[in-house]
Every structure is written in structure tokens, then in C-alpha cells.
Amino acid sequence: MPAKTRAAKTKNPVKTRKSAQPRQSATLPVWSLDDLVPAPAQKHIAKGLAAAARDAAAFRAKYENKVGRLGAEGFAAAFALYEKISETLGRYGSYVSLDRQTKLDDAAAGQLYQSVSETLNDISADMVFFRLELNRVPDTVFTKWLKHPEVARYKPVLAQMRAYRPYQLSDEVEKILHDRDVTGAGAWMRMFDETSAKLRFPFRGKTLTETEIFHQLLSDDAAVRRDAHASIGKVLKENAGTYGFILNTLAKEKEVDERQRGFKSVMASRNLDNQVEDGVVMALVDSVRASHKRLSHRYYKLKAGWMGKKQLDIWDRNAPLPFAAKRRLGWDAGCKTVLAAYGAFHPQLAAVAQKFFDGGWIDARPRAGKDSGAFSASTIPSAHPYILMNYKNGLEDVMTLAHEMGHGVHQVLAAQQGYFMADTPLTLAETASVFGEMLVFQSLLASETDPAARRALLARKVEDMLNTVVRQIAFHDFEWQFHQARKKGELTPDEIGDIWMDVMRKSLGPAFKYDENYRYFWAYISHFYHSPFYVYAYAFGDCLVNALYMAYVDSDKKGQGQAFADKYIALLAAGGTLHHRALLKPFGLDAGDPAFWRRGLSLIESFIDQLESGGKADNLATQPRKARPRKKR
Ligand SMILES: [Zn+2]
Known part of the structure; x- marks a missing residue:
């Protein structure tokens, strides 16, 4: 049964976590x-x-x-x-x-x-x-x-x-x-939300909220990031008993429920809900796992070099690059950027997006007590969606707006299907959001003339893709292992931490040094509590959009960009009435084909190739390189 209130949560809470800037924020919409x-x-x-x-x-x-x-x-x-x-x-x-x-x-x-x-x-x-x-x-x-x-x-x-x-x-x-x-589950999820909202993090003589402390991880100053990381680790450790208990209880309830119902695996009910075959998900998960060396391990090694280090500290994962542009975009400029990029693809996308700004459908002003993440809630077809985010004038906030606006436009276009059929299955729920981000990314790249800034944009996009694809599949692996272990009995916070550290080491690779504080970082990730086994949908969506975007570039070159854009609007408007195979068929794509996933991952790989070759980044192609046969060594 689809949930009554459906909120598509942003995949990467970190990217929307920034500290308040009271001067600007008073003018932001609520x-x-x-x-x-x-x-x-x-x-x-x-x-x-x-x-x-x-x-x-x-x-x-x-x-x-x-x-x-x-x-x-x-x-x-x-x-x-x-x-x-x-x-x-x-x-x-x-x-x-x-x-x-x-x-x-x-x-x-x-x-x-x-x-x-x-x-x-x-x-x-x-x-x-x-x-x-x-x-x-x-x-x-x-x-x-x-x-x-x-x-x-x-x-x-x-x-x-x-x-x-x-x-x-x-x-x-x-x-x-x-x-x-x-x-039952509803009450435990509420307890998670309220526990997280109440957390306070000591930091250099001050006391910060969760949003504020995570923002410190994006600081230019490595010592600030180190101290913030230590504070997060310490506070999460102090609360790990509560978080562990909530997670154990939710997993047990899920297991009892699904055992009675006869589901064969811990992921089976989610896949049934998502209208996706287990094999398709496994093909995605296997492809991503097999790509660690080519993607995340290689990229973070590059990043370590840029930062003048042999190895990165774990608090450097989302650290700004030394050549990162300090470009700030106020709310009006951010909105214009998103509208222009959407409009250049298809005027209808911009027209629908405009309604969000005109109608007061967005809450962008950060304030105490507000959810620190971002989402677009579809609500009901006879009303309209609402977007929640925390805008702080960074490029990442523009990308978050592009992401959530993609959801919002999708939800408006699909509303004609009625309450039960408007929502797209999760496998395609991230399509419009990630596609929207890609449109805005390409337009920012096109408008940037400074080679270093362009390189920074590309690196930022790669980090974002790694956070969406590699990290979310690592989250998936964490959930898989945790739920398997939970069948045998309750896990202590340390045992949960062991699983966490194992999947993080494998996915992030040898370019990182890990410390003990990182053991408790599983505790703050809301998807583990709110929607078990949701996370692969982000990787699914990102790889799918990469493949879709490449198909768009191909069409555009042949002068068929408009026809592609019309088909894309039709895909969004279909809402939940079609299976992923039927939705992707008009574009010549099939998620059941393993080559489909390799193609999606090859786009990320081609971006890393360009960064690795120290390319001037001024002729950044969006074309993926041809898949090369892997050399056996
Ligand atoms: Zn999303």
C-alpha cells in the first residue's frame, strides 16, 4: 500500500546541512x-x-x-x-x-x-x-x-x-x-526524529544543532572538520544505545511481520512495493560493488593528491577542494538558474516550476526546529506538492533546489493519474530529481569560464554522484548485513558499528584513514529507520538518469532533442501507471540489461578520467567512453 503522505527525502543529508545566515534568511520563503x-x-x-x-x-x-x-x-x-x-x-x-x-x-x-x-x-x-x-x-x-x-x-x-x-x-x-x-513502527520512527532534533553538539565552546555541526564538515579548515567530526562521533556514541535500540526494534518488527507473510528475503517486500524484480536490483548492486576501484577508490586518491595528503582523513570526504570556487548564489539567482536550465530543456518544466515560486509551495528558510534535510512531498492530487529545504546560498543549495524541484514537477505532472496512481514506483522516483540536477549542472558548467572553477564543478559533480551511487549502495550493504544479523538476535551498538566500518572501508577504499569516532555515524541516517531498503533507489535513479541523459545528448546531436524532451514529459506524466520497462522503452533503455548499469556508471568514470588526466575541463564531453575490457593482473 502506498504511504498516505509521500515525501521523497534527499539522499545526502550532508549536502543540505549548513549553518544559519540570519541576514539573508529572513527574506527566504516559508x-x-x-x-x-x-x-x-x-x-x-x-x-x-x-x-x-x-x-x-x-x-x-x-x-x-x-x-x-x-x-x-x-x-x-x-x-x-x-x-x-x-x-x-x-x-x-x-x-x-x-x-x-x-x-x-x-x-x-x-x-x-x-x-x-x-x-x-x-x-x-x-x-x-x-x-x-x-x-x-x-x-x-x-x-x-x-x-x-x-x-x-x-x-x-x-x-x-x-x-x-x-x-x-x-x-x-x-x-x-x-x-x-x-x-509500532510509526512510534519508533517518531522517536528517532525527536531524538535527532534534540541532539546538541559541543563545538569549540559552543553548542550546535545537528544541522550546524554537519555544516562544519564542509569547512575549508581541516582542524574545524576534525573537531566537528569528533564532536559528532562523541554525541552519536553517547546516544548509540537509544539509536541501536530503535533500529533493532524496527528491524525485528519488520522481520516478524514479513516472516508471517512469507516473504523470502529482507528486501523482498520493498522490491514488491517498488515493482522491481530482485534480479534487477542485484544487477545494480553487483555492478556498483564491482566499480569501487574504478570510481570511488580512484577519485578519492585524486582528491588526496589535490589536498596535498598521502591519505585523506575521514572528515575530508566532503571537504571543499583547494581550487573550489567560492561562488555564492542568493535565493533569487538560484531560482533563476534552475528555471532557466529547466526551461531550456522543455518550457513546460519551467512553467510548472514557476508555480512553486508563485504559490508559496516552498519552505526554504532555515530555522530552529525545522527538519535539516530536503524533500518534496506529493501530498494529494487535489492540492499540490510542497518542497522543504534549507537554502544557504551555496552551489550545493542550488543543486538541492534543482533536485527537489524535479520531484515537485514530476508530482504535479503525474497528479492527473489520481491519488492511487500518481506516485511513481521508487525505482523511478528519483528520475526527475536527478535529471533536473543534471540539467542545472550542465548549465552552470556552460556559464563558467574559469578552467579551475569548471574543474571544481566537475569534481563536485563526481563527489555528488559517488555519494548517490557508491555511498547509497554501501548503505544498502549495511542494511542487508544488519537485517541478516538481526534475525539471529539483537545487535549492540558496537556490533552495528562493525558492519558500518566494514562497508565504509570497502566502498571508500584505501585513500582514507578511519578513526573510532566514525563507528557511530550509522546512527543519524534516517532512511535506516524510516524506509528500510529505500537507499538503492537513489543509485538506481542516478544510473538510470546517466543513461537517459546520454540518450538525450545523442538525440540532441541528431536534431531530435525536442522529440526526446516531449517523450520525457510523457514519462513524468505517466506517474505510477507503467512498469519501469514500459517507461524506458521509448528511449531504447532496459534496466533488466546488465549493460544498462555499466553504461550509467561509465559516465561517472569518464568524468573521473577527465579529472585524472588533469584536463583543462573546458571541453568536458558528456559522452561516456567506450567500455574497455578489464585487464586481468
Ligand atoms: Zn530525491
């Missing part, structure tokens, strides 16, 4: 959630939830124990009603979730979130029967229903719901699991 729920919100929510409760109860009275006996037309009507009530619940769920994201230190917002979540859960309990009964409808009847155009319209979501048939438990158990959700 969002208005009035389009979801007008003020006074509490009053409208109470009234809206009471009406939804009546609708859900009436729905149950009308259809319970009768779904299998409905005709095609009757089923179509029931399903449309089911979608409508679900969307109403999604409206209030989205509101309280977004409201809380800017008030994580506000007990009243936390209380509103929890009480509304519990009410939503109570109301939706009245509708649980519907999916359970739908999944008991025999194929013969279901196939007949699908011949009716009103049912056929819903085929993608119905097929996805029925894919869970083999894993469905008895009605009684399903209902208990549903009721218990708010006190």
Missing part, C-alpha cells in the same frame, strides 16, 4: 499550508475528520462482505469512493506531517501530529476490509471486471494491490496489524 487545510487548521481538521469518519463507516456498511459479489460497474463505483475517502485522509495526514517538519521542537505540533495520525488510523480501519476482500476475488471475476473501462482505468493500482495476495494474512490479523501501526 510555505503556506492553507491549500491543504485553511486556518484555523485545528477546527477544519476536526470537522473534516468527523465527515471522513462518517463516510468511511457508510462505505463499510455498504460494501463489507459484498465486494466479491459486485458487478464491474458496482466495483468501479466502490473503488472510486475508496480512492476519494483515502485522498481526504491523505489531506489531513499531509497537513500534520508537513506542519510538524518545521516545528520538530514544538510539543503541540507533535501532539497534533500524533492525535490526527491515530484518528486517521481509526478511520481507515473501517476500510481495511476492502483490500482484503479485493484480494480474495478470484482471477476469473477480476479479469471480467477489467474489461469494463471504469475498472480498466485502475488496472495498474489494482494489479499492484493484488500482487500482495500471496502475503496476505487472515482478516483478524490484518486488522490488528493495522490498528497497531501507530504504536
Whole structure:
């Protein structure tokens, strides 16, 4: 079942973590959630939830124990009603979730979130029967229903719901699991959020928030980075007991649930959700693992050389390069950059993006108690998405805006598919965001004339790609090993740290020195708590976009750039109605083909080639080099 409030989280929290700059930030936009729920919100929510409760109860009275006996037309009507009530619940769920994201230190917002979540859960309990009964409808009847155009319209979501048939438990158990959700995983995730929001990090006589301390890791001054790293390690270690307990509990709950349902592997339910075959994910994971030497190990060796070191310290991973441009872009300039790059590709992308700026759909102002990351939440098709980020005038903030705006535009274009089918499966959820980043990157590169600055941009892009592809697959490996080990029993924070250190060493390679403080850095990564096995979607998306972007460059050279851009808009507008194979077919791409992943990785490799050859970086081709046969040594 797709989540009610869907927020595509940014992959790399570090890149959006910067300290506050009060002078500028007062002019940055904050969002208005009035389009979801007008003020006074509490009053409208109470009234809206009471009406939804009546609708859900009436729905149950009308259809319970009768779904299998409905005709095609009757089923179509029931399903449309089911979608409508679900969307109403999604409206209030989205509101309280977004409201809380800017008030994580506000007990009243936390209380509103929890009480509304519990009410939503109570109301939706009245509708649980519907999916359970739908999944008991025999194929013969279901196939007949699908011949009716009103049912056929819903085929993608119905097929996805029925894919869970083999894993469905008895009605009684399903209902208990549903009721218990708010006190189970949901409550543990909330505890993670609130624990993280409350963390304070001692740093050179001051006390910093998580956002502020992570920003210090981006300092030019190695001693600042070292001290920040030590402080993060120390505070995470002090809290590792709590984090470890939350992670252990979530993993155990997942394991119990999935064992009962009969899932074969810890990743199987996520892959079913993502509509991707296990083999396709494994092909990606294997390709990335096999590329460590050619990508991350080679790049960080280069970086060590640039920084005048034999080996990098682990706190140098995201350190600015010595030749990095100190280019700053204020909010207006950042917005213009993104709009221009989007518009040059296809005017519709810019037109949709403009709505976010005009409509108050973005919250970019950093402030205390606000989530330190970035996301675009799709909310509901009858409203619009909202983007949360923390803009600090750096180039990385422009890239974050480009990324989240990609999600936002995708969500707007796909909204026409309706509440159940607007969301793209996770495998393609990062397509528009990463593609948007690529468009902005290429335009920044084109507008930069200084060779050193261009080289810095290229190196920055490579680091970003390594963070997206290599690091996220390392995260995936961490999760895989942790969940396997958890089946045998609870892990201590140190045992979790052993797994973490092992995957980090393998993925980052011998160019780094690792210290003991790094053992606890698994603790702050929210995906491990909020969406187990989500992280490969970032690598999937990045490699996919690399392949897609190369196809665009090819088309453009042949004078078919416009036709490509039109097909791309159609891909976004399809939302969740098509499988990845069908979506990529018009571009001549197939994620099931191992060569597809090698092609995506070869783009990163070609960028590193250019950096390694000390290229002037003024004729940076976007073409990948031909795959070379690997020499055996
Ligand atoms: Zn994203």
C-alpha cells in the first residue's frame, strides 16, 4: 500500500546541512499550508475528520462482505469512493506531517501530529476490509471486471494491490496489524526524529544543532572538520544505545511481520512495493560493488593528491577542494538558474516550476526546529506538492533546489493519474530529481569560464554522484548485513558499528584513514529507520538518469532533442501507471540489461578520467567512453 503522505527525502543529508545566515534568511520563503487545510487548521481538521469518519463507516456498511459479489460497474463505483475517502485522509495526514517538519521542537505540533495520525488510523480501519476482500476475488471475476473501462482505468493500482495476495494474512490479523501501526513502527520512527532534533553538539565552546555541526564538515579548515567530526562521533556514541535500540526494534518488527507473510528475503517486500524484480536490483548492486576501484577508490586518491595528503582523513570526504570556487548564489539567482536550465530543456518544466515560486509551495528558510534535510512531498492530487529545504546560498543549495524541484514537477505532472496512481514506483522516483540536477549542472558548467572553477564543478559533480551511487549502495550493504544479523538476535551498538566500518572501508577504499569516532555515524541516517531498503533507489535513479541523459545528448546531436524532451514529459506524466520497462522503452533503455548499469556508471568514470588526466575541463564531453575490457593482473 502506498504511504498516505509521500515525501521523497534527499539522499545526502550532508549536502543540505549548513549553518544559519540570519541576514539573508529572513527574506527566504516559508510555505503556506492553507491549500491543504485553511486556518484555523485545528477546527477544519476536526470537522473534516468527523465527515471522513462518517463516510468511511457508510462505505463499510455498504460494501463489507459484498465486494466479491459486485458487478464491474458496482466495483468501479466502490473503488472510486475508496480512492476519494483515502485522498481526504491523505489531506489531513499531509497537513500534520508537513506542519510538524518545521516545528520538530514544538510539543503541540507533535501532539497534533500524533492525535490526527491515530484518528486517521481509526478511520481507515473501517476500510481495511476492502483490500482484503479485493484480494480474495478470484482471477476469473477480476479479469471480467477489467474489461469494463471504469475498472480498466485502475488496472495498474489494482494489479499492484493484488500482487500482495500471496502475503496476505487472515482478516483478524490484518486488522490488528493495522490498528497497531501507530504504536509500532510509526512510534519508533517518531522517536528517532525527536531524538535527532534534540541532539546538541559541543563545538569549540559552543553548542550546535545537528544541522550546524554537519555544516562544519564542509569547512575549508581541516582542524574545524576534525573537531566537528569528533564532536559528532562523541554525541552519536553517547546516544548509540537509544539509536541501536530503535533500529533493532524496527528491524525485528519488520522481520516478524514479513516472516508471517512469507516473504523470502529482507528486501523482498520493498522490491514488491517498488515493482522491481530482485534480479534487477542485484544487477545494480553487483555492478556498483564491482566499480569501487574504478570510481570511488580512484577519485578519492585524486582528491588526496589535490589536498596535498598521502591519505585523506575521514572528515575530508566532503571537504571543499583547494581550487573550489567560492561562488555564492542568493535565493533569487538560484531560482533563476534552475528555471532557466529547466526551461531550456522543455518550457513546460519551467512553467510548472514557476508555480512553486508563485504559490508559496516552498519552505526554504532555515530555522530552529525545522527538519535539516530536503524533500518534496506529493501530498494529494487535489492540492499540490510542497518542497522543504534549507537554502544557504551555496552551489550545493542550488543543486538541492534543482533536485527537489524535479520531484515537485514530476508530482504535479503525474497528479492527473489520481491519488492511487500518481506516485511513481521508487525505482523511478528519483528520475526527475536527478535529471533536473543534471540539467542545472550542465548549465552552470556552460556559464563558467574559469578552467579551475569548471574543474571544481566537475569534481563536485563526481563527489555528488559517488555519494548517490557508491555511498547509497554501501548503505544498502549495511542494511542487508544488519537485517541478516538481526534475525539471529539483537545487535549492540558496537556490533552495528562493525558492519558500518566494514562497508565504509570497502566502498571508500584505501585513500582514507578511519578513526573510532566514525563507528557511530550509522546512527543519524534516517532512511535506516524510516524506509528500510529505500537507499538503492537513489543509485538506481542516478544510473538510470546517466543513461537517459546520454540518450538525450545523442538525440540532441541528431536534431531530435525536442522529440526526446516531449517523450520525457510523457514519462513524468505517466506517474505510477507503467512498469519501469514500459517507461524506458521509448528511449531504447532496459534496466533488466546488465549493460544498462555499466553504461550509467561509465559516465561517472569518464568524468573521473577527465579529472585524472588533469584536463583543462573546458571541453568536458558528456559522452561516456567506450567500455574497455578489464585487464586481468
Ligand atoms: Zn530525491
